[in-house]
Amino acid sequence: MEEDDSQIALQALSRRTTEPEYASSTEEDRTREPSALDVPPDADSAHLPHDELPAYSRAAPRIQALGRGHSATLHHSPWVLFGTILFAALVVYSWVVLAILSFRPMSTRSWEAYTTQYGIYPQNLDYSIDAQLYRSARIIQSIVSVLILPWTSAVCAYAAVVFVQNQKDGLSMTMRQVMNLADRRWMDISLIPDLIAGSWKQHGSALLALAIFLHFLGLIIYPIQSIVINSNAIHVPVYPNEMGQISDLAHMREQYDVTAGSDVVQARNALAGVDMHTWHPQLWEYGGHQRFSTFVNLSAMNDPFFSPLPNGFNTGLLRQYAPRINSNTSVRVIQENEYPSNCHSDPTNFFANYSSVYAYLPGSRYSTTSTWVISACMLSSNTTSPWSATRDRQDFYEVLYINASNQDREYPSSPLNNGTLLEVKLHTTAGYFELPSYMNNQTAGPLLDKDPTGNCDKGGYSCIQQAATYYLDYARQVRRQSDSSDNSNNSTMTTNQTLPWSPMLTSNKGPLLTTALAIFGPGSFLNTFFPEYYTIQQNIMGADINQSLSLSTMCIEIAPLTNMFSSAMYSEISADSCVSTILTASGGYYYSTNPHYLVGQWLDSTFSNTGTLTNALNAAAFLANKQFVESLDSSYGIYQDLGSEMMVPQSSVAGVAVVSAFLGLYILILLALSLYGCRHYRWTSRLDSFAMLRFGAAYGNGVFPMLVTSKTQHVKELDEVSGVVREVGSVADDAIIPIGRIGLGEGKPLRMNRRYECYQGDNEPLTTEEALTIRRGG
Known part of the structure; x- marks a missing residue:
């Protein structure tokens, strides 16, 4: 059957071309028809046409014939x-x-x-x-x-x-x-x-x-x-730029380096103008991205703190650290036995006491008497400096006791009618934190336990030495107010006062002591209001005023912390924290609001609500910490490299x-x-x-x-049927150089150096070795 199929295939090829590639496979045809690979006799080789000569230069013996068709060896391709x-x-x-x-x-x-x-x-x-x-x-x-x-x-x-x-x-x-x-x-x-x-x-x-x-x-x-x-x-680094130098907690100064009391004066001026809606760029919040921070809800913020750099300052590719101080206030009403007794007897304590008795409509049948009392006490343990000159974390507490009452006969509903005793405890933590950078998702880091600047002593990733190796011996100048002197001796006072002078000389005061001195100490609102009021009243009465006054108001003094409350209890304390008096003129006489009554209203506005007082004192502590840090030497460098985006x-x-x-x-x-x-x-x-x-x-x-x-x-x-390609036989059994035939199924594996039948385009001429073999006859 296979032989018949081969004959049919060959006949089909014969009909399609006049020069078929494959002729009959009979032995007679192989001997009769010359092949391109047949080797002619030596004697006749010189008489063959040039194009019929074999590929090698010397003809093979007459008796040798390679077989029919074209042949080639197997090759590999790399x-x-x-x-x-x-x-x-x-x-x-x-x-x-x-x-x-x-x-x-x-x-x-x-x-x-x-x-x-x-x-x-x-x-x-x-x-x-x-x-x-x-x-x-x-x-x-x-x-x-x-x-x-x-x-x-x-x-x-x-x-x-x-x-x-x-x-x-x-x-x-x-x-x-x-x-x-x-x-x-x-x-x-x-x-x-x-x-x-x-x-x-x-x-x-x-x-x-x-x-x-x-x-x-x-x-x-x-x-x-x-x-x-x-x-x-x-962002890849470009070059570090020094943005400036800020205060360093490790460089604190003793009292002889600065003017005593300047911290209290600056804190008092800050408390007079503080409100809930002004933006404070140095107010930070841990873990937050808030950029416009105010005092509107300071007590509810997540770890708010002061740092001398603006909120959100980004150091880019550098790890930089800055000082931070956080003070957290708690206010609670206490019993009488919890209030320190004989606080005034120890001169190392801070003690201030103000009281007043004033008559309403004196000489008439409607005359009534009102009394207000305010006293503040800090024991001696709180009047010494709690600060340490270190960049490590430091924690300390300060306690202030307040006794406030306002028995106002005109307004018997005053919240201080029965008096109130308060304990104000301020917890302060200070140290250094990592500034926002690309490495910490541009978020302020937590308060660190140890001085972080030592990590840069030998160089390192993203680290540049910030602390100066030398000490700056010049002092930071502070602003002084021309009207901050105590003029209490120039006027007749109708109040009883006990003034704390000794704590004013304390170096590096704690924020609560600074706040207490600013509110209750020498030169405070309570200390200076009455002399200033009487001076203004006398000047107005002696002035040549041609027109009658009818319910005109005039600012007398800026009361501390007033604008930290959502609303004043009485109209005499205006929206800009100014304590004002109402002036009237009739028949050449001038009348004004009783100053003792004005102070009583301020007491009601400030100390009647522990919630609002807590938020106000937190703001006061923030301002006191700000003043304290900014008074230190500027010897701590801040570097920034915002890099180039890639x-x-x-x-x-x-x-x-x-x-x-x-x-x-x-x-x-x-x-x-x-x-x-x-x-x-x-x-x-x-x-x-x-x-x-x-x-x-x-x-x-x-x-x-x-x-x-x-x-x-x-x-x-x-x-x-098999699909394996094998060598299934030879074209001629008596050939000196055998030519194998490729087929499918049973047979021998293909061999590397053996010639196999191939198509004309793959035909390979005899090699020199093969030609010599044929000449030798095997």
């Missing part, structure tokens, strides 16, 4: 291996660059700013090379992500030729298994139903399984990379490890397949449609006739 090496190099380059740049630049040792042991940047910081590498890696990654599946398929198809010819015997693979390789079904989803309906043994092979796994790796590698590697905009990859160690494992496995298998396909000599370049055409021709019309089919799974012949 082009796929070279292409795979280039492809793998591009894949590895793009991945290695992205992985390294995810953690550090290649031009220097860190994306972050770092300093040498002298506290300065290294010279020639240039990240342009890293930007170019990142750009090239992204471009190459885009290219190889498109080529990865086509190139993987090409390598598998190239290796399939060797796999088909290198089976251990002729029945190791069926034609169906070979067709699955030829059809590259490792990329065909239709293989899944076939595997489900049939079996892996019927359709699969080791190479098909490896190709499917390799394509799966190639399919998931770059999607995983896109998840693991993200583009991120970062796009870099971003990943995690786990993500890089996963992708590297997948990528390494993929490249190893791909290189192994390429080496496998290039190392062995091959009978055809690819397992393609032309190879399958030759397979079909080998079996002939009797096995695979030209019939209609759409269900190849039912063609049993594909599972019954």
Whole structure:
């Protein structure tokens, strides 16, 4: 049957060309018709036409004939291996660059700013090379992500030729298994139903399984990379700029270095103008991004504190630290036995007492008497400086006791009618914190337990020495008020006063002591209001006023903390915290509001509500801390480097490890397949449609006739015939240089140095060694 099919095929070729490539295979024809590879006799070689001479220079013996047709030896081609090496190099380059740049630049040792042991940047910081590498890696990654599946398929198809010819015997693979390789079904989803309906043994092979796994790796590698590697905009260092110097808690000064009481005077002026709605740029909140901070709800803020830098100051790429102070007030009503007794008897205590008895409509039958009393006490343990000259964290408490009452007969509903005893406890924490930067998400850090500036002594990442190594011996100037003197001796006073002078001389006062002296001490509102009132009253009465006054108001004094309350209890305390008097003129006489009554109203507004008083005293402590820090020497430098924005990859160690494992496995298998396909000599370049055409021709019309089919799974012949390429015989048995014939099924494995029948275009002329063998006759 096979011989008949071969004859039919040869007859068909004869009808299509006048010079058929293959003639009859009978022995008679082989001896009668010369072949291009036949060797002519030596005697007649000189008489042959030039174009009929063999490829070698000397003719072979007359008796030798190589056989019919064209022949060639098997060859291997390294082009796929070279292409795979280039492809793998591009894949590895793009991945290695992205992985390294995810953690550090290649031009220097860190994306972050770092300093040498002298506290300065290294010279020639240039990240342009890293930007170019990142750009090239992204471009190459885009290219190889498109080529990865086509190139993987090409390598598998190239290796399939060797796999088909290198089976251990002729029945190791069926034609169906070979067709699955030829059809590259490792990329065909239709293989899944076939595997489900049939079996892996019927359709699969080791190479098909490896190709499917390799394509799966190639399919998931770059999607995983896109998840693991993200583009991120970062800032790279340019140069550190010193923004200035601020106060340092480690450089505190004793009392002889400054004018005694200047802190109280400045705090008093600040309390007079404080309100709930003014923006305080130096008011910070831990963990927050609030930029416009006010005192409207200071007690409810999350760890509010004072720092000499404006809220939200960003140091960029540098880790910088600044001092901070937080004071938190608690106010509670206490019993009489909790109030310190005989506080005035110890001169080291802070004690202030003001009281007044005044008559309403004196001389008339409606005359009533009203009394108000206010006293403040701080024991001696609170009148010494609680501060330590250190950058470490420090905590201390201060306690102030207040006794306030206002028995107002005109307004018997006054909240202080029955008097109130208050304990004011102020907890202060001070130290240093990390300023907002790119490294901490531009958020202020917490209060640190230890001095952070020591970390920069030997240089380090993002660190520049901030504290000066020398001491600035000049004093910070303070503003002085021309009207801050006590003029109580110039006027007749109708109140009883006990004034605290000794605590005024304390150096580095605590914020509560400073606040208490500003409110109750010498020169305070309670101390100076009555003399100023009487002076104004006398001046008005002696003035030449041509027009009558009718319910005109005049500001007498700025009362402390008044604007920290949502509303004044009485109209005489105006919205701008000014305590005003109402003046009237009738018959040449001038009348004004009783000053004792005005002070009583201020007491009701300030000390009647513990909630509002807590918020007001927190604001007062903030202002006292501000004054204290700004009075210290400026010897602490602040540096900033906002850097230059740059796009870099971003990943995690786990993500890089996963992708590297997948990528390494993929490249190893791909290189192994390429080496496998290039190392062995091959009978055809690819397992393609032309190879399958030759397979079909080998079996002939009797096995695979030209019939209609759409269900190849039912063609049993594909599972019954072999698809293994073998050497099935020789063209001539008596040839000195034998020529093998390639076929399917049983036979010998293909050999490296043996000639096999080939098409004309692949014909190889005899080598010198082969020609000499023929001349010698074998």
